[in-house]
Amino acid sequence: MELKSYLTARGKLIDQALDRFLPRASVKPRTIHKAMRYSLFAGGKRLRPALTLAAAEACDGEVARALPAACAVECIHTYSLIHDDLPCMDDDDLRRGRPTSHKVFGEGVAVLAGDALLTIAFEILAQAKETSRYKMPALIGELAGASGSQWLIGGQVADLEGEGKKISGAELKYIHRCKTAALLTASIRLGGMSANASPARLKNLTEFGQSLGLAFQVIDDILDVTQTTEKLGKTAGKDVAATKATYPAIFGLERSREEAHRLTLAAHAALKPFGKSGATLRAFADYLLVRDY
Amino acid sequence: MELKSYLTARGKLIDQALDRFLPRASVKPRTIHKAMRYSLFAGGKRLRPALTLAAAEACDGEVARALPAACAVECIHTYSLIHDDLPCMDDDDLRRGRPTSHKVFGEGVAVLAGDALLTIAFEILAQAKETSRYKMPALIGELAGASGSQWLIGGQVADLEGEGKKISGAELKYIHRCKTAALLTASIRLGGMSANASPARLKNLTEFGQSLGLAFQVIDDILDVTQTTEKLGKTAGKDVAATKATYPAIFGLERSREEAHRLTLAAHAALKPFGKSGATLRAFADYLLVRDY
Numbered sequence: 001m002e003l004k005s006y007l008t009a010r011g012k013l014i015d016q017a018l019d020r021f022l023p024r025a026s027v028k029p030r031t032i033h034k035a036m037r038y039s040l041f042a043g044g045k046r047l048r049p050a051l052t053l054a055a056a057e058a059c060d061g062e063v064a065r066a067l068p069a070a071c072a073v074e075c076i077h078t079y080s081l082i083h084d085d086l087p088c089m090d091d092d093d094l095r096r097g098r099p100t101s102h103k104v105f106g107e108g109v110a111v112l113a114g115d116a117l118l119t120i121a122f123e124i125l126a127q128a129k130e131t132s133r134y135k136m137p138a139l140i141g142e143l144a145g146a147s148g149s150q151w152l153i154g155g156q157v158a159d160l161e162g163e164g165k166k167i168s169g170a171e172l173k174y175i176h177r178c179k180t181a182a183l184l185t186a187s188i189r190l191g192g193m194s195a196n197a198s199p200a201r202l203k204n205l206t207e208f209g210q211s212l213g214l215a216f217q218v219i220d221d222i223l224d225v226t227q228t229t230e231k232l233g234k235t236a237g238k239d240v241a242a243t244k245a246t247y248p249a250i251f252g253l254e255r256s257r258e259e260a261h262r263l264t265l266a267a268h269a270a271l272k273p274f275g276k277s278g279a280t281l282r283a284f285a286d287y288l289l290v291r292d293y
Numbered sequence: 294m295e296l297k298s299y300l301t302a303r304g305k306l307i308d309q310a311l312d313r314f315l316p317r318a319s320v321k322p323r324t325i326h327k328a329m330r331y332s333l334f335a336g337g338k339r340l341r342p343a344l345t346l347a348a349a350e351a352c353d354g355e356v357a358r359a360l361p362a363a364c365a366v367e368c369i370h371t372y373s374l375i376h377d378d379l380p381c382m383d384d385d386d387l388r389r390g391r392p393t394s395h396k397v398f399g400e401g402v403a404v405l406a407g408d409a410l411l412t413i414a415f416e417i418l419a420q421a422k423e424t425s426r427y428k429m430p431a432l433i434g435e436l437a438g439a440s441g442s443q444w445l446i447g448g449q450v451a452d453l454e455g456e457g458k459k460i461s462g463a464e465l466k467y468i469h470r471c472k473t474a475a476l477l478t479a480s481i482r483l484g485g486m487s488a489n490a491s492p493a494r495l496k497n498l499t500e501f502g503q504s505l506g507l508a509f510q511v512i513d514d515i516l517d518v519t520q521t522t523e524k525l526g527k528t529a530g531k532d533v534a535a536t537k538a539t540y541p542a543i544f545g546l547e548r549s550r551e552e553a554h555r556l557t558l559a560a561h562a563a564l565k566p567f568g569k570s571g572a573t574l575r576a577f578a579d580y581l582l583v584r585d586y
Contacts, residue, residue, distance in 0.1 A: 024441060032442045032450045083408060088400035107381035108453050111404060115376060116442035118408060122415040123437035126430040136429035137419040144416035149316060149325045149409035157325045162399050 002279050003283040010053050010063070016072065017067045021124045025035045035105045035113035036120075040078050042096040043233075047073045047284075048184060052191035054280045055205055058271075067130055069139065069190035072125035076147050079117035082110055084156060090238070097233035118147075123133065131196035138192060146186035155179030159244065160164075165168020167245045173214070175226035175245075180220070181213025188212075188281075208281060215263035221246040223258050227292060229251070264289045294574040303356070304339045305347050310360045311367065314417045328398045329408035329413075333371050335389040336526075340577075341477060342367045344505075345484035347573045348498055351564075354488020358422055362432065362483035365418035369439030369440050370476065372410035375403055377449060390526035411440075424489035432486060439479035452537070460538045466507070468538075473513070474506025481505075481574075493566070500563035501574060508556035509581050514539040515549050516584075557582045 018040060020211040025034045049070035056066035085092040086107060093103055102110035125143055129135055146152060155178025160177065188209040192202050225248050229235050238244075247256040267285040269276035311333060318327045342363035349359035378385040378393040379400060386396055395403035418436055423429055426583050439445060448471025455464065481502040518541050522528050538550040560578040564571035 027443065029447050029450045029454065031454065036442060037490055079408075083404055086401075086404065088404060109378075109450060111376055111379065111381060112446050112450055112453075115372075115407070115411060116446045117438050118411055119441045119446065122433055123441065126433035126437070134488065137435070140415055140419035140429070140433060144412050144419070148412045148416065149329060150320065153405050153409045154322050154325055157322045157402060157405055160405075161322065161324065 003280070003287045005069030006054070006280055006283070007046065007050055009177070010050045011061065012047050012072065013053070013067065014049045014070055015041070018071050021068075021071050021127075022120070022138035031105065031109055032112060032116055035101060035109050036116050039082050039095075039101050039102060039283060040075070040117065042073070042098055044096060045256055046074065047288075048187040050210075051184065051281075052187045052194075052282060054284060055188040055191030056195045057191075058205075058274050058277045058281050059192050059195035059197040059201055060277070061191070061197075065193050066194040068124050068128040069155065070187075071142075072121040072128075072143060073183065073187040073190065075117045075121035075124065076143065076152070079114040079121070080119070080147075080156070080183075082114040086110060089156070089160065092235055092238065094229065094235050095233070121147075128194060130249050131193065133196050134193040135200075139190065142186050142190055142193065146182045151178050151182035155182070163244055165245075167250075169250050171275060172245045172247065172250055176214055176217040176247075177210075180217040181210055184216060204270050204273050208267050208285075211263045211267035211270060215260050215267060215285070216262045216280055218247045218256055218263065219288060219291065222248055222253065222260070223292065225253070260289060296573070296580045296583060299347070299576070300339065300343055306343045306346070306356065306360065307339050307363055307367065308334070310364050312418075314361075314364050314412070324398065324402055325405060325409055328402050329393060329409055330476075331397060332351045332375050332388075332394050332406060333368065333410065335391055337367070337389060339367065339370070341370050341480040342482055343479045344477065344502075344574075344577060347577060348481040348484030349446030349488045350484075351373040351498075351567050351570045351571070352485050352494055353572050354484070354486035354489040354490075359484050359487040361417050361421040362436075362487055363480075365414040365421075365436060366476065366480045366483065368410045368413070368414035368417065372407040372414070373440075373445060373449070373476075373584060375407040381581065382449070382453065385528055387522065387528050388526070397537055414440075421487060424486065424491050425485040426492075432483065435479050435483055435486065439475045444471050444475035448475070456537055458538075461541050465538045465540065465543055467539070468541075469507055469510040470503075477506035477509060495537065497563050499565050501560050501578075504556045504560035504563060505581065508553050508578065511540045511549055511553045511556065512581060513552075514541055515546065515553065518546070553582060568577055 023033045025037055027033050045085060052070035052073055053063050053066050082101045084090050085095055086102055088249060092100055092261060101113055125139055128139055155175050158175045185206060188205050189202060192205045224238060262283050268282055271282055316326045318330055320326050344365055345363035346359050370512060375394045377383050378388055379395055379422050385393055390455060394406055418432055421432055448468050451468045452472060458550060481498050482495060485498045557578050561575055564575055
């Protein structure tokens with residue numbers, strides 16, 4: 001599969017850049033830098049930063065110019081996983097097939113490792129090059145907005161508050177938009193911004209990201225009920241155990257699969273204006289639909 | 294006392310600006326915005342943001358231009374208090390005379406409120422105006438560096454790891470420099486940067502901040518053993534109970550007071566080049582030395 005080789009090649013660039021941006025594990029105090037690297041280099045799929053690079057390429061941008069934004073997005077994603085896995089949140093012991101941060105380093109250091117990754121995300125993004133259309137305040141605002149109290153963090157709050165309650169389909173979609181679609185969309189938009197994308201192209205990318213992000217979460221919910229813990233690298237059936245609302249729980253598996261399919265088509269439609277340049281982004285949408293972990 | 298009226302007047306400006314920058318408590322999801330505001334408007338002394346404004350004024354800058362940096366610094370300070378107070382860290386129930394965030398909102402929301410304040414700090418700072426000498430990457434880098442894994446967060450890690458152990462005076466000073474002096478120094482430097490301070494003046498401000506920051510923490514340690522919980526608004530004797538190393542514990546009260554005095558004089562010396570313009574900053578140093586909470 002073509003996208004697999006794209007992910008492998010770009011994943012290597014992303015890993016190298018992250019390694020350069022992060023303090024060595026030998027820097028004092030070592031514990032925090034070990035903990036940051038433990039979660040950041042845990043074999044994540046690098047989907048978000050790869051989307052940043054792919055969006056930049058779709059807009060005829062250079063990969064190198066998009067790397068700071070790509071790395072910043074991955075740091076935000078990783079911090080959010082560390083904090084979400086804490087005992088006071090989703091209380092999970094397993095992530096990407098390995099013990100979660102607080103299991104290895106203790107809760108205190110896990111909180112701080114998340115804080116440090118969140119902080120360094122902005123330090124890394126500040127090293128991005130501005131373009132004629134997108135200056136630093138727009139870049140920082142994009143990432144801070146998507147990760148902030150009204151989106152990524154807001155979604156986690158709504159998720160926590162919804163546990164054990166019967167929530168509506170509309171409320172579930174709101175949580176998905178906040179928790180997953182917002183950061184995915186920002187990842188893609190930041191790629192476009194690094195390539196100085198026209199406002200029209202940025203709008204296309206936004207629509208693509210929103211559909212892709214929702215599709216991603218619907219599929220995640222489906223995988224949680226249909227796959228094994230071993231396959232997922234995180235505890236399967238977790239959402240059901242926590243009596244969390246999921247797409248299959250509210251709409252059933254069949255309608256959930258239909259919805260994922262519909263959203264994937266919507267993502268494709270948003271890419272039409274890109275023509276051939278949108279091929280990699282299109283492949284992402286297809287890949288997410290058929291993924292099994 | 295003159296500085297008291299300065300703090301009152303500037304504190305009002307800072308509170309108004311923070312209120313503008315923060316989402317209303319009615320914005321969805323309400324819990325997170327309530328929690329952010331609960332800790333941010335808890336009657337803190339606003340020392341750090343006031344120092345940002347005073348440093349800007351010492352460099353003939355405008356207060357209004359320094360306000361975004363001042364507010365960003367206060368958001369960072371407040372997030373660090375919320376996370377430090379968590380059960381998995383210092384486990385404190387009282388802060389600024391009120392129950393800590395996790396006591397009111399639960400641990401999960403407290404972690405997220407800290408995350409959200411950390412995130413919004415950069416969003417606010419991105420709204421600062423650049424000057425000819427100091428562009429946005431320098432401003433973001435300044436705040437992210439001081440709050441990151443090698444300073445503010447690093448100090449908290451070293452502090453956690455030192456609990457119950459016998460640590461040296463050198464190690465204690467390292468923790469103080471990280472946990473307290475770094476963010477105080479950045480607060481002051483960001484004020485100078487907002488006023489387009491010359492490199493020489495910025496160096497003076499840095500030296501001032503480092504001395505002031507260490508003095509601040511030595512005095513904090515002294516107050517922890519000499520004052521009541523009621524007076525401090527946070528649990529007194531906490532450091533001793535946690536068998537944390539403190540200045541008085543290692544060097545004795547007498548030598549600690551001498552050190553605070555010596556550091557205050559060093560702070561004064563760093564301000565010499567400012568002449569009359571340094572009066573407010575000088576008053577800060579004197580105020581910290583004689584404060585009793």
